[in-house]
Amino acid sequence: MDDQNKNLLLATGLSFLVILGWYAFFPAPEQTPTPETETALTAPATGDTTAPAPAAAPVAGTTATATAEPETVEDAPRLTISTPRLEGSISLKGGRIDDLRLKDYRETLDENSPIVTLLSPSGEAGAYYALYGWAPGAGLAIEDVPTANTLWQAEGGANLTPDTPVTLTWDNGKGLTFAREIAIDDNYMFSITQSVTNATGAEVALAPYGTLARHGLPADLENFFVLHEGLVGMADGKLTEVKYKDMADFDVDARDGAHAQVVPVTENGWIGFTGHYWMSTLIPAPGEAFRAIAKFDERRDIYQTDVVMPTLTVAAGETASAKTQLFAGAKEWNTIRAYERGGIQGFLDSIDWGWFFFFTKPIFAVLHWLHGAIGNMGVAIIALTFLLKLLVLPLAWKSYASMAKMKELQPEIEKLRERAGDDRQKVQKEMMELYKREKVNPAAGCLPILIQIPIFFSLYKVIFVTLELRHSAFFGPFQDLSSPDPTTIFNLFGLLPYTVPDLGFLQILSLGILPILLGISMWLQQKLNPAPTDETQAMIFAWMPWVFMFMLGNFASGLVVYWITNNMITFTQQNLIMRSHGYKPDVFGNIRSSFNKKKAKAAKADKK
Structure with a gap:
């Protein structure tokens, strides 16, 4: 030759x-099936640099030793979510935002294809939801604050629309009355205002928090090298991106055995989970300090993010409140840019621009x-x-x-x-x-x-x-x-x-x-x-x-x-x-x- x-x-x-x-x-992106898991969550540990830290809370929505039973759609009454771009409902059990679909997007090109589902209730395959609560401080027990299984009462109408916010209330029977107002805009942003009125006759301390929980990996996980899927957050101008699989590398929390990462945020930040095209993000008020917590409970296969606001000391006869936002929707450049210009620092970086972002x-x-x-x-x-x-x-x-x-x-x-x-x-x-x-x-x-x-x-x-x-x-x-x-x-x-x-x-x-x-x-x-x-x-x-x-x-x-x-x-x-x-x-x-x-x-x- x-x-x-x-x-x-x-x-x-x-x-x-x-x-x-x-x-x-x-290789071409592969889909990963979503396993069914338990609903037990780990409540965020409280504490901040500006006020005394209350005692650590046990499992959210449970007692210190019990595990919550899976919730089904029939377990609790619901409030309807109806906006130009979203449809779904809020469960009065825990006040969970756990049923959300995107009207403008279908799963495939077929015009008869189902619209994209973003959030799903606990008890269903691929459960993914947001919930809010208060971690008890000194002098309060877990049963004194609303949990993930508390049955709230709805005031006013039964529909959440851009023009009609809804208010949930719960009285603990011991002098504390909790209220949660939920509003929504024409796109994908929820506003949640939590308040507590103290009629106990004594001073109380407690810390408001928000949680995003995902049971198992998302069904549409692509695992492609050029795409980030998993934890995404911003802390005082620093972007954090951690893939789902890498959350298992976090240090083990001695309190509950979960893998956890805690990032103190001084002024501006947000944290949540992102996929290829959809995202859910917890956003405290701009300028407010908080703790951003990311967790992976390997035993229950639950991925979780928390934002824990500073502990509030509420004197007898006074009311204290805290406001946060929840983005749950499509990663549209125009929409996210508008939210960034409205005060959410670095929100446009939630889109994965990559190493060459200065070109991208x-x-x-x-x-x-x-x-x-x-x-x-x-x-x-x-x-x-x-x-x-x-x-x-x-x-x-x-x-x-x-x-x-x-x-x-x-x-x-x-x-x-x-x-x-x-x-x-x-x-x-x-x-x-x-x-x-x-x-x-x-x-x-x-x-x-x-x-x-x-x-x-x-x-x-x-x-x-x-x-x-x-x-x-x-x-x-x-x-x-x-x-x-x-x-x-x-x-x-x-x-x-x-x-x-x-x-x-x-x-x-x-x-x-x-x-x-x-x-x-x-x-x-x-x-x-x-x-x-x-x-x-x-x-x-x-x-x-x-x-x-x-x-x-x-x-x-x-x-x-x-x-x-x-x-x-x-x-x-x-x-x-x-x-x-x-x-x-x-x-x-x-x-x-x-x-x-x-x-x-x-x-x-x-x-x-």
């Missing part, structure tokens, strides 16, 4: 190893504006690509001209190699002299690629993470730019009205229209670039367009649209820049120029 065939086999083998490695280390944030802002102006997200991605390419055009101009001259010098380099034989040092020396003589910088062509890398990852992050791409249509069969291309040879590239089922690893063989166009566009662009001097490297590079065609086949189709557009703009750009410098490349990258003509004339003169 000659060296050329050996190199070809090596290049082919390396290419398929790249594909196999990609799917081994970066402005890229998304421009994409969002283009989408609003154009009305089609696919076209907006194409327009954004044009803007990004225009931004780096001055740099690309010199780089592509240098690359054209490098390509033009390839015949000269081949002659050098033939003359030097196996003497690589001599080849390198003569090549450097040739570059210097012709005023060519061999590294100049790498600069646009280096700049493109963070832009590529930033745009990928935007397309994969942000809600605005979910179920956004392009045209024809491309109705969800956040999902892979649905067209394959098996459905005649979208002509047949059905979706091909998951074929596992063989899925990479069912290429759609967009990945095929991507491979072709990369090949065309590559033909304008100078080939590596090493034969093996040249063959590997020759295979790369087709390798990437398979690798990116299961990526979000919006990203592939960007990459195809980017390749075609780059190809056109390089072609025009080369022509402006006297080079005339054809579609296959062959260059005709005055430089080549001069070399041909010189060669003829040498022969004579």
Whole structure:
């Protein structure tokens, strides 16, 4: 077997190893089933830096030794939640906000698909809810304050709407009357005001708190490397992101055996759980100190976050209150930005912008504006690509001209190699002299690629993470730019009205229209670039367009649209820049120029 065939086999083998490695280390997102668990919660430990800490509270909603029984939907009366964007109910048992659905979002593209469920009652699979209460201080027992199982009384109407808040009350029979007013806006923000009136004749101390509890892992957990799912919080300007699995690494709380992390917040912060597109977050009043607590009870498989406000000392005959907010809804950029501008510090960082946030944030802002102006997200991605390419055009101009001259010098380099034989040092020396003589910088062509890398990852992050791409249509069969291309040879590239089922690893063989166009566009662009001097490297590079065609086949189709557009703009750009410098490349990258003509004339003169 000659060296050329050996190199070809090596290049082919390396290419398929790249594909196999990609799917081994970066598999498609998998769903994790949600186990049913008990409802027992761990109440937050109280205490702060401004007031004496009350005694530690036992399990929330229980006595010090008992475990609460699972609640069912029929166990307690409910108040209806009805807003333009939300529907659900509040259980009067514990005053739990535990039944919430998002009217504007469906689980799939099917118009008959169920709307997305965010919160679910305890006792159901995947229970996830918010509850509020008071941790007793010195002189009070757990039975003196409302717990997770207290049956509240509703005052006024039975519906929570943006125009009609509801008030829950509970009298402990010992001189303390508790009230909880719940209001909601037109989007996803609840406001909870807790108050206590002291008619005991003596001073009491107690601390208000809020809790988010999730039983087991979410059913839609994706476990994808580029996406953060789990705990998210902000504490005095510092963002915290901890995946669900990493909460088991928290220190063990000696009080209850759960893994816990406690972060004191001086002025501004929030804490909660985030998924791909939905989030629930506890938000104390801006400017107020509190403790942010994150817990994982491994025995009961419960993930929990708490916000514990400073202990309140309530004199006889007085009333004390504390106000917090609960965000429970979709991670819409416009909505979350409005809440941040309304005083919730750093709330926009709840969207997972990634390491290149300094690119990701402005890229998304421009994409969002283009989408609003154009009305089609696919076209907006194409327009954004044009803007990004225009931004780096001055740099690309010199780089592509240098690359054209490098390509033009390839015949000269081949002659050098033939003359030097196996003497690589001599080849390198003569090549450097040739570059210097012709005023060519061999590294100049790498600069646009280096700049493109963070832009590529930033745009990928935007397309994969942000809600605005979910179920956004392009045209024809491309109705969800956040999902892979649905067209394959098996459905005649979208002509047949059905979706091909998951074929596992063989899925990479069912290429759609967009990945095929991507491979072709990369090949065309590559033909304008100078080939590596090493034969093996040249063959590997020759295979790369087709390798990437398979690798990116299961990526979000919006990203592939960007990459195809980017390749075609780059190809056109390089072609025009080369022509402006006297080079005339054809579609296959062959260059005709005055430089080549001069070399041909010189060669003829040498022969004579």
